[in-house]
Amino acid sequence: MTIIEAEKFGADKLKKVDITSAILETEVLLSAILNQSKELILANPNLKITKAQEKKYKSLIKRREKFEPVAYLIGKKEFYGLTFKVNKNVLIPRPETELLVDEVINFVTETKKQKNKKTKINIIDIGTGSGAIAIALKTHLPQAKIIATDNSKAALKVAQINAELNKTEIQFIYSDLISKIKDKIDIIAANLPYLPSEEKDSKNIFSLALKYEPKPALFAGQYGLDEYEKLFRQIKNLKIKPQVIVCEIGPTYINKTKKLVKENFPNWRLKIKKDLCGKNRLLIIKKPG
Template sequence: MTIKHYRDQFIQELTPLYDAGEAESFFYLILEAKHQLRRVDLALQPDLFFSEAELETLSSILKQLKKEIPVQYILGTTHFYGLEFEVNSNVLIPRPETEELVDWIIQSSKFNPEVSGQNSKFKILDIGTGSGCIAISLAKNLHNAEVFALDVSDKALATAQENAELNQVTIQFIHQSILEIEDLGQQFDLIVSNPPYVRHLEKQEIKKNVLDNEPHLALFVNDNDALIFYQKIAQLAKKNLCPNGQLYFEINQYLGQETLDLLQEMGFKDTVLRKDIYGNDRMIQCTI
């Protein structure tokens, strides 16, 4: 069967669950991951075909997609900020909004020697690292940074360690519950976190493939204490950020002003609330 013909069949079988554009994007992700072929390759060689063995593999993947298992978990890999990351059910799949947070930090004149002209060493802590996408992307792009990454899940940290090795960066990993720490034990120039922030009342907005497959430990907080991680991390930042150190958060889009108010009440200055590419309140930067 030609690849183009199978592509049309693949999209048709998935459209009851996904829109055609998303189904097509899955197909090309699989094509590149499994066959090292890109969309342009298929356009230039329309007569390319799949062998019987390749069709069996694709059929297996299609069955998993019909069960609404995320394509990234099926392939075991995804891309984030131009890097490749292994992913599995122990970690969240990195999102484009988080790439924006990483880019904000990297483009900061304070930490990017290409902008600031300074090349002094500094320390970064990523709290709730999951797959390690934030910590590893920062280590890869800010060569004067010593990067630490903390998570409560030992399985998540094992995945993050594999990703650090995959991307050839050194990260110092810490296995700890942030809610149980009273002091981080050292000073940092920058603390960043994408903590759990989805309230249970927002579950109906979460797609089934996310709700049924991604780790709830990394997603949800109690409705009546939705800012618990932000408050705790901010308290630690007050103790463990260097003078003029910076704190960055990814946040719940519905709690932007509340999160900003919390940080301002705790004495943080130069607070900035920024929207993501979809126009939602999504990230905050502030200074100690």
């Protein structure tokens, strides 16, 4: 089988199950199997692949036809310009989560400008999964101390590997949200599970792919707010409160989300930011003063 034949074979199969980016995906899979850049693959359509490569490719196409995410098939995902190892124990980092990283970096930069001082800032990434947020932050804020928690030991293992791959030093802690944290925290970043439980049974193409990701990374009760409710209670009990809390949220129950914030942080300033699709995606909760 040549590269062009393999592409046609894969694209036909994937189009049949309504995968719109079928051609692009076949290129990504071939590039991973041949361990070559996509450019090289595209430049050599008549190159023959070996029987072993063909077998592997066909097995990946078969898995993709059942909507297993490409990132799991190739074992990696790009996020914030960095490469992360991913497996079934961690959520695949999403492009919209880059907004959260941007927001934290902007906050640190602005605070430094205003206060014009060099104090070491402590940032915590809660529910770190693959470590994507923590590692992206450390890469861009090398002076900050970054702590990352998760209540999945399997996820923390992946995050630790990713920290090493990206040459960043992060303190990983196995913890229910921030319950094990002893340090003073300046900034809280969290992308906790936020899908409402009703989405578990949805049969759309996105939900079909979700079944491959760890459930505790996705769903959080009837309104998708259970973990944030618990987190806000834990923050309220901290002696020294953080300057800012930045959370990624689901857009479905936005009024309930706002109410939850107001109940827990009545005097704090709440700003909601939309993602590139125009959906409410980020909560930025700032301490008064």
